[in-house]
Amino acid sequence: MQDVTAQPGTVSKLKPKRYKSSSELKKRLWRNKYLYVMLIPGILFFVLFKYLPMYGLIISFQDYKPYQGITGSEWVGMEHFKRLFTEPDFIKILGNTLILFAMNILLYFPVPIILALMLNELRGTFFKRFFQTLVYLPHFMSWVIIVSITYVMVTMDGGIINELLSYFGFEQVNFLLNPGWFRPMYILQIIWREAGWGTIIYLASIAAIDPGLYEAARMDGAGRMRQIWHITLPAIRSVIITLLILKIGSVLDLGFEHVYLMLNSMNRNVAEIIDTYVYTAGLRQGQFSYSTAIGFFKSIIGLIMVMSVNKLSKKMGEEGVY
Amino acid sequence: MVEDRSLGGRVFAAVNFTLLALIALITVLPFVHVVAGSFTTSAEIAASKFVLIPKVWSLEAYKFIFSTDTIFKAMGVSIGVTLIGTLFSMFITALMAYGLSRRDLDGRNVVNFLVVFTMLFHGGMIPTFLVVKELGLIDSYAALILPSAISAFNMIILKNFFQNIPEGLEESAKIDGCNDFGILFRIVLPLSMPAIATISLFYAVTYWNTYMSAILYLDDSAKWPIQVLLRQIVVLASGMDHSATLDAAVPPPDQSIKMAVIVVATLPILMVYPFLQKHFAKGAMLGSMKG
Numbered sequence: 001m002q003d004v005t006a007q008p009g010t011v012s013k014l015k016p017k018r019y020k021s022s023s024e025l026k027k028r029l030w031r032n033k034y035l036y037v038m039l040i041p042g043i044l045f046f047v048l049f050k051y052l053p054m055y056g057l058i059i060s061f062q063d064y065k066p067y068q069g070i071t072g073s074e075w076v077g078m079e080h081f082k083r084l085f086t087e088p089d090f091i092k093i094l095g096n097t098l099i100l101f102a103m104n105i106l107l108y109f110p111v112p113i114i115l116a117l118m119l120n121e122l123r124g125t126f127f128k129r130f131f132q133t134l135v136y137l138p139h140f141m142s143w144v145i146i147v148s149i150t151y152v153m154v155t156m157d158g159g160i161i162n163e164l165l166s167y168f169g170f171e172q173v174n175f176l177l178n179p180g181w182f183r184p185m186y187i188l189q190i191i192w193r194e195a196g197w198g199t200i201i202y203l204a205s206i207a208a209i210d211p212g213l214y215e216a217a218r219m220d221g222a223g224r225m226r227q228i229w230h231i232t233l234p235a236i237r238s239v240i241i242t243l244l245i246l247k248i249g250s251v252l253d254l255g256f257e258h259v260y261l262m263l264n265s266m267n268r269n270v271a272e273i274i275d276t277y278v279y280t281a282g283l284r285q286g287q288f289s290y291s292t293a294i295g296f297f298k299s300i301i302g303l304i305m306v307m308s309v310n311k312l313s314k315k316m317g318e319e320g321v322y
Numbered sequence: 323m324v325e326d327r328s329l330g331g332r333v334f335a336a337v338n339f340t341l342l343a344l345i346a347l348i349t350v351l352p353f354v355h356v357v358a359g360s361f362t363t364s365a366e367i368a369a370s371k372f373v374l375i376p377k378v379w380s381l382e383a384y385k386f387i388f389s390t391d392t393i394f395k396a397m398g399v400s401i402g403v404t405l406i407g408t409l410f411s412m413f414i415t416a417l418m419a420y421g422l423s424r425r426d427l428d429g430r431n432v433v434n435f436l437v438v439f440t441m442l443f444h445g446g447m448i449p450t451f452l453v454v455k456e457l458g459l460i461d462s463y464a465a466l467i468l469p470s471a472i473s474a475f476n477m478i479i480l481k482n483f484f485q486n487i488p489e490g491l492e493e494s495a496k497i498d499g500c501n502d503f504g505i506l507f508r509i510v511l512p513l514s515m516p517a518i519a520t521i522s523l524f525y526a527v528t529y530w531n532t533y534m535s536a537i538l539y540l541d542d543s544a545k546w547p548i549q550v551l552l553r554q555i556v557v558l559a560s561g562m563d564h565s566a567t568l569d570a571a572v573p574p575p576d577q578s579i580k581m582a583v584i585v586v587a588t589l590p591i592l593m594v595y596p597f598l599q600k601h602f603a604k605g606a607m608l609g610s611m612k613g
Contacts, residue, residue, distance in 0.1 A: 029428060034502035035421045039433065042418030042472055046440060049469045052453045053445025059452075115345070121338050133599060134346040137353075140591050142531030144549045148556040148584050149352050152359070158368050158577055160355060196349065224334045249442070256447070257534050261557060275447070282448045283538070295446025303443045 060293035080293035089277075090294070097273040100259075101251050103187045109247060111191055112198030113240060117228055119199060120206045132203075135196025146193050147261040150185065151176065177266040186262060186271075205239045206232055241318045249306030252298045274298050353588075360384070360581035367577045383582035392551065393586065399463070400530060400547040401590075407467040407529040412522055415477050420506045422477075423484035441474050447538070454539055465539035466532050466547065473528070476521045483517040484510055523598040530590060552587045556580045 029036075060080055062073040084090050115135070122128045138146065154161045154175040162172040175181045213231050222230065256275040263271045272280075274294060282291030354374055359367055360383050362376035387393050422430050422437075444450075450469065459465040487510060495505045511518065533549040540546060546554075 025428070028426070032424070032427055032502070035424055035427050038417040038421040038502065038506070041414040042421075042477070043433065045414065045468075045472050046437060048457070049450065049453065049471075050440040050444065051436075053449035054443070055445075056449025056452055057445050059449065118338055118342055121335070122342065123335060127339070131342050131346050135349050136599070137595065138349060140527050140595065141588060142533060142549050144531070144533050144553050144557075145584060145588050148552055148580070148587075149356055151556050152356065152577060152580050152584070153352060155577075158364075192349065192352075223330055261553065278447050283451065288448055288452070292446065292448040295448060299443050299446055306442055 057292060057296050059289050060296045062289055064289040064292075066288070076289075080290045081297070083290065084293060084297060092269070093272045093274055093277045096270055097252055097254060100183065100186060100254050100273060103183060104190065104254070105244075105247060107187050108190050108194070109244065111195045113202055113236075115195055116199040116202035116206060117232060119203060120232070121224065121228075132196070132199075135199070137196070138193045139197035141193065143193075143255070143257040143261055146189055147258070150189060154185075176262075177264065179267040179270045182262065182267040182271045186259070189258070189262075201239060201243065202236055205236045209235045238318050241313050241316075245306065245309045245313055248309045249302060251305050252301055356581045356584050359578055360585045362578060364576040364578045380578075383578040384586075386579055387582050387586070393548070393583070395544070396546055396548040396551040397586070399545060400532075400549070403463060403466050403532065403547060404526055404529040404590075407471075408522055408526045410467060411471050411473075411476075411525045411529075412518065415472050415480060415521065415525075416506070416511065416518070418472065419477050419480035420484055420502075420510060423481045424502075425485075425489075437474050437477065451538055460539055461542050461545065463545065466535050467529070469535060469539075470528070473524070476524055480514075480517055480521055483514055487513055519598055523594070526594070527591060548587045552583055555583050 056070070059070060059073065061075060061077060062070070063076050064070070064073045119128060119131060122131065151159075153159050154173075156162050156172055156174055161175070165172055173181065175185060209232065213235075214227055217227050217231055252274055254273055254275065256279065259271060259273050260276050260279065263276055275298075278291045278295050278298075281287045281294070351374075358374055358376050361380065362378055363380045363382055366376060366378045366380070421427060422434055424430070454460065454465055454469055457468075459468065491509055491513075492505050495509050500508065531549060532547055533553070536547050536550045540550075
């Protein structure tokens, strides 16, 4: 990315570098020997835990048997992938995944932007800091903690939400086992946990806006809302688009932990997503090859999504993420 | 922001302030509720509908959860994994980030690309599980650390931070006879404390919150970290699964006990948060820069 030789105009200057004698290259490599030593643990990590699993994807074309290993297992071609698209279960979990993703984009994504705009309008750094400290906090709680708090609050066994419902004369609701409540709870938990943290980057880019623009707008008689609409929002447009790309790129990556923790036998129909299905089918039921094929499918869709959305944003004149 | 003293401006500010106060309240109320609930008896929770400040204070729940050594052990595992994991991750992340931050390193673009690529595409849960298994890490604490030892994202943040340190400093150190390790540990790292603090916090929180690796790689319930135990006690405890939670003879834990476990599992984060909070806003902004 930052390869200087890629820049037009500097080519002629740097050309000699290409023809450098191999002894000179050796000298440079030797001079940087400690740097290479430094890279070893990191490279080892990426090879072992990132690239070896990518190689492991080939078991999705096999009938993988743990005792025979990758080299000994039988090849079955595209069989598992064919099964994927004919299996009604898979169509259902793909649907569930896409619905949760759509909720993420429509209901969660705008919240940090709005929250950042509101925080930015606060006078006095004390209150600003104070609010930020409070709304950042849930981000650091694990999903287990967030889900646990939800459980003790909504349980019918004396949870505060149900107590309040009956106090005001409503019927109690079994939020945890009622499939209709899974999606609303899912998105509320995400907003609750991440909305505050999501404001950081927006606040930073708002802070970089030239205050002169606001002064000029005020001279022209623009009120607060108009200033937000005509100055702040356009100024953070590219940040919004960048974050949207990242979000869309993770289309099928809704987070295993969160959903897995909320999943139970009653809400499985709406709550089972690709990640949780891979876990159940793969590790619980031992269908290694089939669930690897599902995971493979998911990773490829993710990659295609990021690349295409990125391209699209570049076409629209934005920077893109890479 | 310049003050706007017009009537409209004042109304705007007041409404905005009120809304934000409300949002902040909604954010913290659940925690307050849980903390308060953990310090009272279950009878009190059942009797008074809304506990924010308990009428009857009680340590009953805490006495109960610490009456067996299950929680102590799980806390020990979590603390150990967090300390060792964070140190290890910081160490190898910093080494790699520094190596890659040096523009004169041949091949850095290739390595960079290979790192970024892992953020776009990955092998997924099952192949990773198989690798961990083949390496013989199942049921070892190392399985909670090694497979997630470097976060590509954290590494890139740190690399970008290192790149912004003036090269002259490194060069003069070199002239003074420092090798690359010396430059990293004596010059670059001390200058990077805000970034180091931020990323350490990120790693520490991740390790403390470790749940998925534990359920994937640990079959032995005696090795469970606090997060897995918390789930056993709060989520599964409605009589569904008693294996290796608290004693099987004990009835499903009631509200105040569940709340106490939640507090215990959250406490360490609440304790480090104020100290590191000033750093991470800065650190997250570094993360938004591209490189």
